[in-house]
Amino acid sequence: MNEIDAAFQRLREEGRTALIPFITIGDPDLATSVEIIQAMEQAGADMIELGVPYSDPLADGPVIQRASERALANARVTLADVIEVAAQSRQAGVKLPFILFSYYNPIFQYGLEPFFELIAAKGISGMIIPDLPIEEDAELRAMAEDTGIHLIPLVAPTSNDRVKRIAAKARGFVYCVSSLGVTGVRADFHQGIDEFLSTVRSATDTPIAVGFGISSREQVERFSKQADGVIVGSAIVRKIEEVVPLLQASETKQEGLAQIRAFVSGLKG
Numbered sequence: 488m489n490e491i492d493a494a495f496q497r498l499r500e501e502g503r504t505a506l507i508p509f510i511t512i513g514d515p516d517l518a519t520s521v522e523i524i525q526a527m528e529q530a531g532a533d534m535i536e537l538g539v540p541y542s543d544p545l546a547d548g549p550v551i552q553r554a555s556e557r558a559l560a561n562a563r564v565t566l567a568d569v570i571e572v573a574a575q576s577r578q579a580g581v582k583l584p585f586i587l588f589s590y591y592n593p594i595f596q597y598g599l600e601p602f603f604e605l606i607a608a609k610g611i612s613g614m615i616i617p618d619l620p621i622e623e624d625a626e627l628r629a630m631a632e633d634t635g636i637h638l639i640p641l642v643a644p645t646s647n648d649r650v651k652r653i654a655a656k657a658r659g660f661v662y663c664v665s666s667l668g669v670t671g672v673r674a675d676f677h678q679g680i681d682e683f684l685s686t687v688r689s690a691t692d693t694p695i696a697v698g699f700g701i702s703s704r705e706q707v708e709r710f711s712k713q714a715d716g717v718i719v720g721s722a723i724v725r726k727i728e729e730v731v732p733l734l735q736a737s738e739t740k741q742e743g744l745a746q747i748r749a750f751v752s753g754l755k756g
């Protein structure tokens with residue numbers, strides 16, 4: 488069974504909602520990313536989105552754009568580097584299911600065949616490709632199905648009649664975007680969010696998770712009532728940005744990691 492499916496089954500049995508952090512790999516460097524992933528698991532994350540830094544992150548707000556710039560400036564982080572960080576984290580004892588998060592271009596440049604060989608070999612359980620719409624994903628979807636690695640689709644409140652088509656093919660979970668626009672911490676969400684989540688829920692038996700703008704325990708609790716998972720990216724990436732100076736000095740690195748751990752565990756209450 489795919490690790491993402493197993494995680495959701497276990498969470499359902501425990502009556503819990505998945506906490507799914509997103510972090511940009513290579514921010515501030517590749518070795519520290521392994522330690523941040525370990526901190527996420529210690530803080531209670533249930534699976535994790537591993538972001539491939541990209542030069543043109545069109546769907547990202549300023550926080551994640553800056554994280555990508557730091558990663559690309561410090562270490563010129565490639566797709567293969569991100570996948571290697573996942574493998575190193577597994578070797579270090581991290582049990583979390585890994586979801587590779589990448590725009591389509593780095594995957595296309597790498598080549599679909601070698602890409603799937605690599606992620607299958609390195610223990611990636613799912614992938615999210617925000618700029619690959621269902622209308623154009625047939626070839627990649629077929630390869631994902633063959634390898635048993637879940638292609639996790641995004642649906643937005645404006646997806647309307649596409650929701651059913653997207654949800655029907657979903658694997659792993661359906662990523663329900665809570666608001667229009669780019670990623671980034673928000674005080675409120677799309678006004679029709681509750682009806683939207685009900686629509687997605689009724690369109691599939693696949694778990695649904697909500698992301699975009701979520702940054703507090705209250706917001707996590709709010710969405711835990713309607714979804715099987717909650718995704719938090721920018722708020723965590725912003726905390727990492729705040730503690731980068733601590734992470735980059737050996738005598739304060741543990742303090743930096745402790746602050747990240749405290750922030751993420753605070754989301755779970």
Ligand SMILES: O=P(O)(O)OC[C@@H](O)[C@@H](O)c1c[nH]c2ccccc12
Nearest residue numbers: 509546617670671699700719720721
């Ligand atoms: O950052 P936020 O507002 O917490 O949203 C999650 C988001 O970071 C993560 O899932 C993500 C990062 N980049 C994206 C681009 C498109 C959709 C989703 C994403």
